[in-house]
Amino acid sequence: MSANPKKGFVSSTLSYKGGIGHWSWILHRLGGLGIAFFLILHILDIFMVGVSRAAFEELLFIYHEPLLRPVIWALVFGVFYHALNGLRIIIQDFWPHMFRYQKQLATTVWVIVIVLTVFLVGVDIAGMLA
Amino acid sequence: MQYHYHKHDVIIVGAGGAGLMAALYAGKEVDTAVISKLYPTRSHTGAAQGGIGAALANLEEDHWEWHAYDTIKGADFIGDQDAIEFMCKDAPNVVFELEHMGLPFDRTPEGKISQRRFGGHTNNETKQAVMRACNSADRTGHMILQTLYQQCIKHNVNFYDEYQMLDLIIEDGEARGVVAYEIDTGELHVFHAKAIMLATGGWGRVWNITSNALTLTGDGPAIVARHGLPLEDMEFFQFHPTGLFKLGILITEAVRGEGGVLINGKGERFMPKYAPTVKELASRDVVSRAIYLEVLEGNGIDGKDYVYLDITPKTVNHYFEVDNSRLPNGELRHIDEDYVRAKLEDITDFCKTYVGVDPTKEPIPVQPTAHYAMGGIPTDNDTRVIANENKDPIPGLYAAGECACVSVHGGNRLGTNSLLDIVVFGRRGGKVMAEEVKQKDFKPIDAESAVAKVQAELDAILNNQGTETIAAIQQEMKNIMSKDVGVFRVEEGMAEAVKKLRELRERYKHIHIDDKGKRFNTNLMEAWQLGNLLDIALITAESALARKESRGAHARDDFKERDDENWMKHTMAYLDADGNVTLKYKPVVVTKYQPVKRVY
Amino acid sequence: MTTRYARTPKPSGSTFEVLSWFYMRASGALLALMVVFHLIWMHYVIGLTNIDFDVIAGRWTGPGGIFWRSYDLTLLILASLHGMNGIRFVTDDYIHNRGWRAVVKALIALVLLLMVVFGGLVIFTFNG
Amino acid sequence: MQVTLKIQRFNPEKDSAPYWKEYTIEAEPTDRVLDGLLKIKLEQDGTLTMRSSCAHGICGSDAMRINGVNRLACKSLFQEVGNNVTVEPIAGLPVIKDLVVDMEPFMEHYRSVLPFFINDDPPPEKERLQSEEDRLKFEETTKCILCGCCTTSCPTFWATDAYVGPAAIVQAHRFIFDSRDQGSAQRLEILADPDGVWRCRTIFNCTNACPREIKVTEAIAEVKKEILFSKL
Incomplete structure (x- = not known):
């Protein structure tokens, strides 16, 4: 009898002290899943525009309800992270020697993502206050 | 008795360079299997660094012929010259063959196999060091081991990985089988x-300080000895001059081949005193003794038992100028940090990891x-194990590589030459076995009693209720x-060692272990292997005690000179069941080179 | 002619996998730019609180209508495929039972189809 | 210094699940974690089981997870890993006993990528020539010692052991980029499989774990590119 290797791959994934690449991947994957589910919702809500004005306006709370803002912001962050981190992966995939700078690149991604997210969240807050 | 039964034309025990090369050659023609106590790529061939010699x-x-003479001289004239000539003549072929198997040698600017200088390899006319070591950075052994294992996979050789050989089945004077322990399950095969x-x-x-893997416990020779068969020249054990201080990890001779120099505690380069012509590139016994003598005189670093091996470009380039050391094209030799890093990548890594020294900037502490x-295990040139001084072979039994003594290394x-030895004689053995088993049928074996x-x-061991531990016995033996029985030896010391080793062997009978289980019981394996080490140690000490001269690695303070008249002969040591060692002697094969005084 | 050593029959689907891998990178690069632009446009230029039926309608029927319809359609197709292919990767990684894997993949394909159909329908047919 | 090692233990003959056990030993800062483990085995508990051989990072026997990351126990000194050390077996392979895992699934992947030189042309009398530049193209991947640190640090491999894994790709890379070899097309075909290189998610755990400092992720990317260009 041997201990089952598959037992707890989630705990392996969370407990492994991998570098920035490890955490980037977890975030990239979670972000991607989140965005994909939102995308399905988003297509549905825009589809309502085609159904009728009233049907769409039923759903406008998604964009107007202040309590949902944190969700939107999380999504905004997720999209920026997934996009920029994706660009990092593309750069590395096609110019493999860039792998040597993976830590610097991953850090750059974080800097850009934070700047973009702070900017948009700031814009939203300003809009809400106005 | 419960056991598993397997039948193969050829069984090879050990999956280092010699075993794999033999497996490859035998495996192409007959049903061949390799038993190894490790995964094959863990074998210690992989730790060989500097290169494989071939002219x-x-x-x-x-x-x-130069290579052959250097080897004979390096062996201090106790190597068998026919075997040495065979090996050195075969060397270029076998190196090309490794290249054809895909081995990634470093290249010269023309794309040929790159070569470097190494200790004791000389141009026989000018007496200067010659570039003969074919290398793949500083991991030539790793490349050879990987390449051979890859080829074995390609040719579908059978492997029994993590099986420990525990005994040979020798019946009617013929070797017919092996009993092995499957480490994973604890079952016998x-x-x-x-x-x-x-x-x-x-x-x-x-020994205490060694470059060898933890697994190098002399299992093969010990089993052979316990069958009443002789072991040859056990007193000759090489001490490599440059092991990493305290750890003993090998720092390849290639460091000196690339220009590295040895510096003592006074900051002096001391090798010119001991070997005026080739200096650091004298043979290993000479350099090891030089370091030992420096330390004895209080010239170790900070008065301790180590010296510096300096490959920093500053020092090396200085001595290139002093020695007027030139490249084949006449230019003065010169190295820089990048060159050192590229040619000695693993060494750089070892030094940084284990002693925190960057060898491109600081000297390496070595001992x-x-x-x-x-x-x-004595063999003939066809790798057949011989049973006595008359060289009568034991049918069915072969040996190659470090466990064997052909003898191409003499004293x-x-x-x-170790990498060369394993591929040349591994190949030879594989071919010879394939030919012989085709002419032969399986002979019956009494598996039951062998297993019992x-x-x-x-x-x-498992049921022993004694109070002795592996740790204590092992440590005392090493001490x-x-x-x-180390670099320098004297009569009283060795006599004392023999006595104490006998005591240890008695104590070993009362050893107890913690792990009584069947699965992956490394505790049991270690205890069993300790028995092998004790047998080997005793035979080594007895063989050394008897040899009253200094030759090669066997250096005695009480008999400082080589004595060709009385001692130009191979020791054949027999161990009996009571632990008595009987010594007999076998003449050295001399073809055309008469012994001369050895100077470098 | 080199000896064939591969012991397995020729692996299937290898071209599909390389194309899928390449698609994720190509579409990903384009999507990164388009989505970031989309977000900045909706949050900064329009403003979330200002989004209503007229804004969306005006976008598709106004002077830049053709541009916005093509932009949104491209985004829809690239993103749906990218997203669902991504979920397929995740499925391959974590669902090992062949049956379940097939079921989930069929579901993914269905969702993808619905996304493109519903999304495409509204973008193409909307007439205010 | 005093070192506490928290070790994951599992004896298949007694235990139904792995558990943790702590040992305290005296050690030098420059001692290897392997020295510590061997010391425990010799002096405190002979049942503690791990693989080890060369003890200096060249044979690849003693890959284990030390303080949460894959390393060779013989290349980890207490001065770097500290005096509170957690040791557990590498993940993703069946645990046989304590720190020993079954390497067979790993070796199976290794064998699947044709990890041997293929060139059916009759060899020349001497060596095949190769320029220094061509030799350098696969220099790094020849360093692999098959320790398994990379493959068992890969989250994709933990999730599905059908993935061929970084080590096997590294081994394939060593031959694909060898100018003398003729088997590249077959290897690329094997690696283009859904369980081949495409399961690499560019996570870098392998590169960080490699005790031989092989840039594993980079090697995998080179293989991916090679497949892409051979298909386009």
């Missing part, structure tokens, strides 16, 4: 074969380390051997 003359003039090759490697673990067994092996004997040996 390819890719960079400068060289001839296999009988391998019935027409030919058995032992390629189990060395036994550096007999002699137990490295290589010149002696071992002292030259660097790069082995089971009794294991039970003696005894390092103190009295």
Whole structure:
């Protein structure tokens, strides 16, 4: 009898002290899943525009309800992270020697993502206050 | 008795360079299987660094005859000259063959196999060091091991990985099988074969400071000895001059081949005193003794028992100028940090990891380390194990590699000749076995009693209620051997060592272990292997005590000179069941080179 | 002619996998730019609180209508495929039972189809 | 210094699940974690089981997870890993006993990528020539010692052991980029499989774990590119 290797791959994934690449991947994957589910919702809500004005306006709370803002912001962050981190992966995939700078690149991604997210969240807050 | 039964034409025990090369050659023609106590790629061939010697003359003039003479001289004239000539002549072919198997050698600017200088390898006319070591950075052994294993996979050789050989089945004077222990399950397996090759490697673990793997416990020779068969020239064990301080990890001779110099505590380069012509590139016994003498005189670093090996470009380039050391094209030699890093990548890594030294900037602390067994299971040039001084072979039994003694290394092996030995004689053995088993049928074996004997040996350890521990016995053995059967030896010390080793062997009978289980019981394996080490240590000490001269690696303070008149002969040591060692002697094969005084 | 050593029959689907891998990178690069632009446009230029039926309608029927319809359609197709292919990767990684894997993949394909159909329908047919 | 090692233990003959056990030993800062483990085995508990051989990072026997990351126990000194050390077996392979895992699934992947030189042309009398530049193209991947640190640090491999894994790709890379070899097309075909290189998610755990400092992720990317260009 041997201990089952598959037992707890989630705990392996969370407990492994991998570098920035490890955490980037977890975030990239979670972000991607989140965005994909939102995308399905988003297509549905825009589809309502085609159904009728009233049907769409039923759903406008998604964009107007202040309590949902944190969700939107999380999504905004997720999209920026997934996009920029994706660009990092593309750069590395096609110019493999860039792998040597993976830590610097991953850090750059974080800097850009934070700047973009702070900017948009700031814009939203300003809009809400106005 | 419960056991598993397997039948293969050829069984090879050990999956280092010699075993794999033999497996490849035998495996192409007959049903061949390899038993190894490790995954094959864990074998210690992989730790060999500097290169494999062959007179390819890719960079400068060289001839296999020069290589042969250097080897004979390096062996301090106790190597068998026919075997040495065979090996050195075969060397270029076998190196090309490795290249054809895909081995990634470093390249010269013309795309040929790159070569470098190594200790004891000279241009026989000018007496200067010659570039003969074919290398792949500083991991030539790793490349050879990987390449051979890859080829074995390609040719579908059978492997039994993590099986420990526990005994040979020898019936009617013929080797017919092997009993092995499957480490994972603790079950016994009988391998019935027409030919058995032992390629189990060395036994550096007999000493305290060693470059050898933890697994190098002399299993093959110990089993052979317990069958009443002789072991040859066991007193000749090489101490490599440059082991990493305290750890003994090998720092390849290639460091000196690339220009590295040895510096003592006074900041002096001391090798010119001991070997005026080739200096650091004298043979290993000479350099190890030089370091030992420097330390004795209080010239170690900070008065301790180590010296510096300096490969920093500043020092090296300085001595290139002093020596007027030039490239084949006449330019003065010159190195820089990038060159050192590229040519000595692993060494750089070891030094940084284990002693926090960057060898491109600081000198490396080194001391002699137990490295290589010149002696071992006596064989003829076709790798057949011989039973006595008349060289009568034991049918079905073969040995190659470090565990064997052909003898091509005599009293002292030259660097790069170990890798050469394993591929040349591994190949030879593979071919010979394949031919012989085709002419032969399986002979019956009494597997039951072979298994019962082995089971009794294991039970003696498993059921032992004694108070002795592996740790204590092992440590005492190492201390005894390092103190009295090390680089320098004297009569009283060795006599004392023999006495104490006998006591240890008695104590070993009362050893107890913690792990009584069946699955992956490394505790049991270690205890069993300790028995092998004790047998080997005793035979080594007895062989050394008897040899009243200094020759090669066997250096005695009480008999400082070589004595060709009385001692130009091979020791054949027989161990009996009571632990008595009987010594007999066998003449050295001399073809055309008469012994001369050895100077470098 | 080199000896064939591969012991397995020729692996299937290898071209599909390389194309899928390449698609994720190509579409990913384009999507990164388009989505970031989309977000900045909706949050900064329009403003979330200002989004209503007229804004969306005006976008598709106004002077830049053709541009916005093509932009949104491209985004829809690239993103749906990218997203669902991504979920397929995740499925391959974590669902090992062949049956379940097939079921989930069929579901993914269905969702993808619905996304493109519903999304495409509204973008193409909307007439205010 | 005093070192506490928290070790994951599992004896298949007694235990139904792995558990943790702590040992305290005296050690030098420059001692290897392997020295510590061997010391425990010799002096405190002979049942503690791990693989080890060369003890200096060249044979690849003693890959284990030390303080949460894959390393060779013989290349980890207490001065770097500290005096509170957690040791557990590498993940993703069946645990046989304590720190020993079954390497067979790993070796199976290794064998699947044709990890041997293929060139059916009759060899020349001497060596095949190769320029220094061509030799350098695969220099790094020849350093692999098959320790398994990379493959068992890969989250994709933990999730599905059908993935061929970084080590096997590294081994294939060593031959694909060898100018003398003729088997590249077959290897690329094997690696283009859904369980081949495409399961690499560019996570870098392998590169960080490699005790031989092989840039594993980079090697995998080179293989991916090679497949892409051979298909386009």
